[in-house]
Amino acid sequence: EVQLVQSGAEVKKPGESLKISCKGSGYSITTDWVTWVRQMPGKGLEWMGRIDPRSSFINYSPSFQGHVTFSSDKSITTAYLLLTNLKASDTAFYYCTTGGSQSRFWGQGTLVTVSS
Amino acid sequence: DIQMTQSPPSLSAAVGDRVTITCRARQDIRNSLAWYQQKPGDAPKLLVYGTSMLESGVPSRFSGRGSGTDYTLTISSLQPEDLATYYCQQYHSTPYTFGQGTKLEI
Numbered sequence: 001e002v003q004l005v006q007s008g009a010e011v012k013k014p015g016e017s018l019k020i021s022c023k024g025s026g027y028s029i030t031t032d033w034v035t036w037v038r039q040m041p042g043k044g045l046e047w048m049g050r051i052d053p054r055s056s057f058i059n060y061s062p063s064f065q066g067h068v069t070f071s072s073d074k075s076i077t078t079a080y081l082l083l084t085n086l087k088a089s090d091t092a093f094y095y096c097t098t099g100g101s102q103s104r105f106w107g108q109g110t111l112v113t114v115s116s
Numbered sequence: 117d118i119q120m121t122q123s124p125p126s127l128s129a130a131v132g133d134r135v136t137i138t139c140r141a142r143q144d145i146r147n148s149l150a151w152y153q154q155k156p157g158d159a160p161k162l163l164v165y166g167t168s169m170l171e172s173g174v175p176s177r178f179s180g181r182g183s184g185t186d187y188t189l190t191i192s193s194l195q196p197e198d199l200a201t202y203y204c205q206q207y208h209s210t211p212y213t214f215g216q217g218t219k220l221e222i
Contacts, residue, residue, distance in 0.1 A: 035212075037160075044203065044214060044215075044216050044217045045152070045154075045160065045203055045205075045214040045217070046214065047205070047211050047212045047213060047214060049210075049211070050210075059210045059211070061210070061211035062117070062211065063211070095159055095160070101148070101150075101165075101207040101212075102150040102162055102165040102166075102205070102207055103150075103152075103160070103162060103205075104162050104171070106159040106160055106161070107159065108159055109159050
Protein backbone atom coordinates (compact mmCIF):
# COMPACT_ATOMS: atom_id res chain seq x y z
CA GLU A 1 0.00 0.00 0.00
CA VAL A 2 1.35 3.39 -0.98
CA GLN A 3 1.52 5.94 1.79
CA LEU A 4 3.13 9.31 2.15
CA VAL A 5 4.07 9.94 5.75
CA GLN A 6 4.54 13.53 6.83
CA SER A 7 6.14 14.93 9.95
CA GLY A 8 3.92 15.87 12.86
CA ALA A 9 2.05 19.01 13.82
CA GLU A 10 4.09 22.03 14.81
CA VAL A 11 3.48 25.22 16.77
CA LYS A 12 5.80 28.07 15.88
CA LYS A 13 6.26 31.72 16.71
CA PRO A 14 6.20 34.49 14.11
CA GLY A 15 9.55 34.88 12.40
CA GLU A 16 10.61 31.29 12.98
CA SER A 17 11.29 28.70 10.28
CA LEU A 18 10.04 25.16 9.87
CA LYS A 19 10.92 22.16 7.72
CA ILE A 20 8.23 19.59 6.99
CA SER A 21 9.23 16.14 5.76
CA CYS A 22 7.40 13.72 3.49
CA LYS A 23 8.53 10.12 3.09
CA GLY A 24 7.07 7.39 0.94
CA SER A 25 6.05 4.07 2.46
CA GLY A 26 5.66 1.34 -0.13
CA TYR A 27 6.61 4.01 -2.60
CA SER A 28 9.76 5.83 -3.57
CA ILE A 29 9.37 9.55 -4.07
CA THR A 30 12.18 9.37 -6.61
CA THR A 31 9.80 7.77 -9.13
CA ASP A 32 7.71 10.89 -9.68
CA TRP A 33 7.25 14.55 -8.85
CA VAL A 34 6.29 15.64 -5.34
CA THR A 35 3.73 18.43 -5.15
CA TRP A 36 2.95 20.57 -2.10
CA VAL A 37 -0.54 21.87 -1.36
CA ARG A 38 -1.68 24.28 1.34
CA GLN A 39 -5.07 24.39 3.00
CA MET A 40 -5.77 27.23 5.39
CA PRO A 41 -8.34 26.61 8.14
CA GLY A 42 -11.78 26.14 6.64
CA LYS A 43 -10.55 27.10 3.17
CA GLY A 44 -9.79 25.47 -0.15
CA LEU A 45 -6.72 23.87 -1.68
CA GLU A 46 -3.80 25.93 -2.97
CA TRP A 47 -1.09 24.54 -5.25
CA MET A 48 2.27 25.64 -3.86
CA GLY A 49 4.50 24.00 -6.42
CA ARG A 50 6.34 20.80 -7.18
CA ILE A 51 9.78 19.23 -7.19
CA ASP A 52 11.17 16.40 -9.30
CA PRO A 53 13.49 14.50 -6.90
CA ARG A 54 15.18 12.82 -9.86
CA SER A 55 16.49 16.09 -11.27
CA SER A 56 15.76 18.59 -8.48
CA PHE A 57 13.80 20.65 -11.02
CA ILE A 58 11.31 22.86 -9.23
CA ASN A 59 8.21 24.88 -10.11
CA TYR A 60 7.03 27.36 -7.49
CA SER A 61 3.67 29.02 -7.62
CA PRO A 62 4.24 32.81 -7.81
CA SER A 63 2.02 33.07 -4.74
CA PHE A 64 4.60 31.16 -2.68
CA GLN A 65 7.87 31.92 -4.45
CA GLY A 66 10.44 33.42 -2.09
CA HIS A 67 8.65 32.25 1.01
CA VAL A 68 9.00 28.48 0.64
CA THR A 69 11.75 26.11 -0.47
CA PHE A 70 11.34 22.58 -1.74
CA SER A 71 14.11 20.02 -1.47
CA SER A 72 14.59 16.28 -1.46
CA ASP A 73 17.06 13.67 -0.32
CA LYS A 74 17.06 10.75 -2.73
CA SER A 75 19.15 8.60 -0.41
CA ILE A 76 16.34 8.47 2.14
CA THR A 77 13.51 9.06 -0.38
CA THR A 78 12.25 12.06 1.54
CA ALA A 79 10.98 15.40 0.32
CA TYR A 80 10.99 18.58 2.37
CA LEU A 81 9.09 21.85 2.55
CA LEU A 82 10.90 24.72 4.24
CA LEU A 83 8.80 27.63 5.45
CA THR A 84 10.69 30.74 6.54
CA ASN A 85 9.82 33.93 8.39
CA LEU A 86 6.54 32.42 9.51
CA LYS A 87 3.49 34.61 9.96
CA ALA A 88 0.11 33.93 11.53
CA SER A 89 -1.27 33.71 8.00
CA ASP A 90 0.92 30.62 7.43
CA THR A 91 -1.27 28.68 9.85
CA ALA A 92 -2.57 25.83 7.71
CA PHE A 93 -2.43 22.20 6.80
CA TYR A 94 0.36 21.40 4.36
CA TYR A 95 0.08 18.30 2.20
CA CYS A 96 2.65 16.52 0.09
CA THR A 97 1.32 14.57 -2.86
CA THR A 98 2.74 12.40 -5.62
CA GLY A 99 2.55 13.36 -9.23
CA GLY A 100 3.53 16.42 -11.17
CA SER A 101 0.11 16.77 -12.75
CA GLN A 102 -2.85 15.24 -10.96
CA SER A 103 -2.07 14.27 -7.36
CA ARG A 104 -2.61 10.55 -6.96
CA PHE A 105 -1.43 9.91 -3.41
CA TRP A 106 -1.55 12.34 -0.51
CA GLY A 107 0.22 12.57 2.81
CA GLN A 108 -1.88 12.86 5.95
CA GLY A 109 -1.11 16.58 6.18
CA THR A 110 0.97 18.55 8.63
CA LEU A 111 -0.80 21.19 10.70
CA VAL A 112 1.33 24.25 11.25
CA THR A 113 0.13 26.78 13.79
CA VAL A 114 1.90 30.13 14.01
CA SER A 115 1.11 32.05 17.14
CA SER A 116 2.91 34.40 19.47
CA ASP B 117 -2.65 31.84 -13.59
CA ILE B 118 -5.66 29.96 -14.92
CA GLN B 119 -8.62 30.74 -12.69
CA MET B 120 -11.01 27.86 -12.02
CA THR B 121 -14.59 28.69 -11.08
CA GLN B 122 -16.64 25.97 -9.45
CA SER B 123 -20.38 25.97 -8.97
CA PRO B 124 -22.35 25.70 -6.88
CA PRO B 125 -20.32 26.52 -3.74
CA SER B 126 -22.61 24.25 -1.76
CA LEU B 127 -25.28 21.76 -2.58
CA SER B 128 -27.85 19.89 -0.54
CA ALA B 129 -29.22 16.67 -2.00
CA ALA B 130 -30.88 13.44 -0.96
CA VAL B 131 -29.64 9.88 -1.12
CA GLY B 132 -30.29 8.54 -4.60
CA ASP B 133 -30.21 11.96 -6.28
CA ARG B 134 -28.17 12.70 -9.36
CA VAL B 135 -25.76 15.51 -8.60
CA THR B 136 -23.64 17.56 -10.99
CA ILE B 137 -20.83 19.95 -10.09
CA THR B 138 -19.46 22.34 -12.69
CA CYS B 139 -15.97 23.74 -13.14
CA ARG B 140 -15.14 26.49 -15.64
CA ALA B 141 -11.62 27.48 -16.61
CA ARG B 142 -10.67 30.96 -17.77
CA GLN B 143 -9.03 29.44 -20.84
CA ASP B 144 -8.93 26.13 -22.72
CA ILE B 145 -7.19 23.56 -20.48
CA ARG B 146 -7.21 20.76 -23.05
CA ASN B 147 -8.88 18.18 -20.80
CA SER B 148 -6.14 18.50 -18.15
CA LEU B 149 -8.69 18.42 -15.38
CA ALA B 150 -8.87 16.39 -12.17
CA TRP B 151 -11.49 16.08 -9.46
CA TYR B 152 -10.81 15.43 -5.79
CA GLN B 153 -13.01 14.48 -2.87
CA GLN B 154 -12.18 15.68 0.64
CA LYS B 155 -14.12 14.28 3.57
CA PRO B 156 -14.08 16.17 6.87
CA GLY B 157 -10.77 15.67 8.68
CA ASP B 158 -9.18 13.77 5.81
CA ALA B 159 -6.70 14.52 3.07
CA PRO B 160 -8.14 14.96 -0.41
CA LYS B 161 -8.55 11.89 -2.62
CA LEU B 162 -8.20 11.75 -6.39
CA LEU B 163 -11.45 10.72 -8.08
CA VAL B 164 -11.05 11.60 -11.75
CA TYR B 165 -8.16 12.71 -13.95
CA GLY B 166 -7.85 13.58 -17.60
CA THR B 167 -11.43 14.90 -17.44
CA SER B 168 -13.08 11.47 -17.48
CA MET B 169 -10.62 8.79 -16.30
CA LEU B 170 -11.83 7.22 -13.09
CA GLU B 171 -9.10 6.59 -10.55
CA SER B 172 -8.70 2.97 -9.48
CA GLY B 173 -11.14 1.99 -6.74
CA VAL B 174 -13.50 4.92 -7.28
CA PRO B 175 -17.14 3.83 -7.53
CA SER B 176 -18.65 3.92 -11.01
CA ARG B 177 -21.41 6.29 -9.86
CA PHE B 178 -18.79 9.04 -10.27
CA SER B 179 -18.15 10.32 -13.77
CA GLY B 180 -16.48 13.30 -15.38
CA ARG B 181 -16.84 14.95 -18.72
CA GLY B 182 -16.14 18.17 -20.50
CA SER B 183 -13.83 19.91 -22.91
CA GLY B 184 -12.30 23.29 -23.58
CA THR B 185 -13.20 25.47 -20.62
CA ASP B 186 -16.22 23.63 -19.18
CA TYR B 187 -16.14 20.45 -17.10
CA THR B 188 -18.50 18.52 -14.87
CA LEU B 189 -18.40 15.87 -12.17
CA THR B 190 -21.58 13.83 -11.83
CA ILE B 191 -22.61 11.46 -9.07
CA SER B 192 -25.34 9.33 -10.59
CA SER B 193 -26.94 8.11 -7.36
CA LEU B 194 -25.83 9.91 -4.24
CA GLN B 195 -24.77 7.79 -1.28
CA PRO B 196 -24.38 8.86 2.37
CA GLU B 197 -20.60 8.36 2.18
CA ASP B 198 -20.40 10.99 -0.59
CA LEU B 199 -20.75 13.74 2.00
CA ALA B 200 -17.61 15.78 1.26
CA THR B 201 -16.19 18.83 -0.43
CA TYR B 202 -15.24 18.39 -4.07
CA TYR B 203 -12.49 20.29 -5.87
CA CYS B 204 -11.52 20.54 -9.50
CA GLN B 205 -7.92 21.22 -10.54
CA GLN B 206 -6.41 22.19 -13.86
CA TYR B 207 -2.96 20.89 -14.67
CA HIS B 208 -2.64 22.32 -18.15
CA SER B 209 -0.16 24.99 -17.11
CA THR B 210 1.64 25.93 -13.94
CA PRO B 211 0.78 27.15 -11.43
CA TYR B 212 -1.80 24.40 -11.37
CA THR B 213 -4.92 25.79 -9.78
CA PHE B 214 -7.89 24.46 -7.87
CA GLY B 215 -11.50 25.52 -7.89
CA GLN B 216 -12.91 26.97 -4.69
CA GLY B 217 -14.68 23.74 -3.80
CA THR B 218 -18.27 22.50 -3.65
CA LYS B 219 -19.54 21.36 -0.28
CA LEU B 220 -22.03 18.55 -0.70
CA GLU B 221 -24.53 18.01 2.07
CA ILE B 222 -26.87 15.09 2.29
